[in-house]
Amino acid sequence: MVGRPPKDYHIWYKLPLSPLFNHSEPRRRASSTAIAAVSLLASIAISGSAIAASPAATPNLLPAESRGVTQAPPPQPINWDKVTQEATDLLSKYIQMNTTNPPGDELDAARMLKEKFLTDGIPATTWEPQHGRGIIAARLRGIGKHNKSIILLSHMDVVPANPKEWEVPPFSGTVKDGKIWGRGAIDDKGPGVIELMAMLAIKRAGILLNRDVLFVATGDEEEGGKNGAGWFVDHESNVFSDAGFLLNEGGGIRALSDNKRKAYIVSVTEKTPLWLKLTASGPAGHASDPPAETAVTRLVHALNKLSEYKTPIHVIGPVQDYYHSMAELDHGPRQQLDLAAALKDAEYQNKFLSDPSQNARVRDTITPTVLSASQKTNVISETAYAEIDCRLLPGSDPKTVMSDIKKVIGDDTVKIDVILNFPPISSPSRSPLMTAIDSLARMHDQASVVPSLIIGFTDSHYFRQKKIVSYGFIPIEVLPAEGKGVHGINEHIGVKELADGIQRMVQLLKIFGGQ
Numbered sequence: 001m002v003g004r005p006p007k008d009y010h011i012w013y014k015l016p017l018s019p020l021f022n023h024s025e026p027r028r029r030a031s032s033t034a035i036a037a038v039s040l041l042a043s044i045a046i047s048g049s050a051i052a053a054s055p056a057a058t059p060n061l062l063p064a065e066s067r068g069v070t071q072a073p074p075p076q077p078i079n080w081d082k083v084t085q086e087a088t089d090l091l092s093k094y095i096q097m098n099t100t101n102p103p104g105d106e107l108d109a110a111r112m113l114k115e116k117f118l119t120d121g122i123p124a125t126t127w128e129p130q131h132g133r134g135i136i137a138a139r140l141r142g143i144g145k146h147n148k149s150i151i152l153l154s155h156m157d158v159v160p161a162n163p164k165e166w167e168v169p170p171f172s173g174t175v176k177d178g179k180i181w182g183r184g185a186i187d188d189k190g191p192g193v194i195e196l197m198a199m200l201a202i203k204r205a206g207i208l209l210n211r212d213v214l215f216v217a218t219g220d221e222e223e224g225g226k227n228g229a230g231w232f233v234d235h236e237s238n239v240f241s242d243a244g245f246l247l248n249e250g251g252g253i254r255a256l257s258d259n260k261r262k263a264y265i266v267s268v269t270e271k272t273p274l275w276l277k278l279t280a281s282g283p284a285g286h287a288s289d290p291p292a293e294t295a296v297t298r299l300v301h302a303l304n305k306l307s308e309y310k311t312p313i314h315v316i317g318p319v320q321d322y323y324h325s326m327a328e329l330d331h332g333p334r335q336q337l338d339l340a341a342a343l344k345d346a347e348y349q350n351k352f353l354s355d356p357s358q359n360a361r362v363r364d365t366i367t368p369t370v371l372s373a374s375q376k377t378n379v380i381s382e383t384a385y386a387e388i389d390c391r392l393l394p395g396s397d398p399k400t401v402m403s404d405i406k407k408v409i410g411d412d413t414v415k416i417d418v419i420l421n422f423p424p425i426s427s428p429s430r431s432p433l434m435t436a437i438d439s440l441a442r443m444h445d446q447a448s449v450v451p452s453l454i455i456g457f458t459d460s461h462y463f464r465q466k467k468i469v470s471y472g473f474i475p476i477e478v479l480p481a482e483g484k485g486v487h488g489i490n491e492h493i494g495v496k497e498l499a500d501g502i503q504r505m506v507q508l509l510k511i512f513g514g515q
Contacts, residue, residue: 060139061124062239078201084498086197087193087502088175088495092174095173095181095185099219101158101220101223108134110126110136111134113136113217114138117200123138124136124139127236129235135216136215142209142211150433154217155220155229156189159487161491167489170182178496179493180495180498186491186492187491190476190501191474195215197502198506202506209512214239214240216240224420225462228459230459245470246460247433250456251474252475252476262446263448267452268428268429270461271392271394272396272423273420273421274390274402275421276405276419277386277387278302278303278387278388279415280296280411282297282382282383283382286379287377294380296374302386303386306388316393319361319362320339322453323337323339324338339362361453366390390405391455391457394425437508476497476501479497482497
């Protein structure tokens with residue numbers, strides 16, 4: 001996920017098959033390798049995956065009702081101990097593949113995941129949008145009805161990690177004390193393993209679903225997703241043309257204050273980035289003979305004005321509903337039963353906004369993150385620039401925000417350029433998928449489902465633009481201490497939490513798949 005997560009972001013019937021052939025062809029400056037699995041006797045259907053060979057670029061990933069499975073042997077019990085060990089080993093190996101972005105280099109990881117699917121007879125394909133960058137997709141076939149398929153999305157790239165700050169090497173994948181350690185354990189390789197192992201468990205058990213399940217793991221999410229999910233949506237939309245639903249990072253299971261009850265936090269929307277570059281200019285020269293104003297001092301004045309600027313408070317529907325629900329469930333402050341009204345009281349407003357994550361939920365934020373000017377202490381640079389990370393609430397107009405920033409700075413010589421921006425898009429809080437999540441919550445944890453907004457942004461927006469109902473929810477409980485490792489140090493996930501996440505995901509797919 002791009003951006004620091006809020007504090008409450010706390011996520012056999014086996015028949016070996018081998019690929020018949022590999023086929024690749026250029027596709028819009030990217031290489032696409034399609035892998036088709038061996039085709040058994042046409043009359044035998046062993047799982048929710050159709051096996052067919054085809055010379056097309058993505059033969060077994062494309063939607064096709066005729067490939068649906070209509071019958072299978074009775075479902076077999078799942079050996080959860082075996083699944084847990086396999087998942088632990090896989091995540092450890094996955095973490096050891098250094099996919100720090102930049103540069104990403106996710107292709108080897110994509111190929112490893114592809115082989116994992118192929119070994120179990122699930123068709124899988126990889127793409128290389130740019131040299132070394134990777135995307136992988138795999139399709140578990142349902143029974144061929146007209147139900148919209150569901151995408152299980154994750155990303156393979158991770159943010160940098162400084163080994164000197166960690167207790168264990170960040171790319172070691174160390175397993176100790178019942179935990180798996182390393183960069184990506186939670187964001188986002190762990191969730192990817194949960195999704196993958198849930199599909200394998202369903203396949204091996206011979207469980208037939210009434211819809212297809214499509215696994216997609218992309219790269220470049222941590223840098224905005226242009227060379228990952230953005231490329232996939234623009235160039236390979238035929239792969240998911242039958243999809244109507246998606247699960248991704250951005251939400252999970254949260255223990256309530258009594259440590260007995262739980263809430264399923266499901267993000268239905270997220271703030272959108274407006275990344276800006278401010279460039280100031282001035283005379284260059286030697287620092288021993290400075291002019292009255294330089295590019296650096298002009299930039300500092302602009303940043304100082306921005307730091308004093310307070311954007312308007314606006315409580316959007318999902319935020320109002322989130323705080324109302326959590327106040328009822330967790331006996332929170334009575335003011336949060338009606339947050340919009342409560343924030344009109346100056347005293348409570350100051351108290352509420354003093355928490356950075358709460359502040360970010362009710363207003364647009366403007367945060368300077370990058371500064372650069374001269375490379376030498378005694379040289380006055382002709383230019384100085386700053387990069388600003390603005391996060392906008394759904395409903396905020398980027399052009400209006402830009403105009404407000406220009407007025408606040410009040411210096412037309414400071415140039416403002418947009419680095420990254422895309423429109424905020426929300427998903428409905430009611431849908432068949434949300435109903436399935438609610439059923440899982442009640443059946444598995446006697447929990448309630450709470451739709452929410454996340455203050456970071458994910459790749460979900462690419463798919464929401466295609467009118468796919470997309471939720472941020474991985475059915476895993478990430479403890480507060482574990483959550484601090486996301487984009488921080490000593491990132492880790494408990495083996496038990498990983499195993500529980502897989503079991504919940506299997507159950508969720510069974511509920512959503514008509515079982």
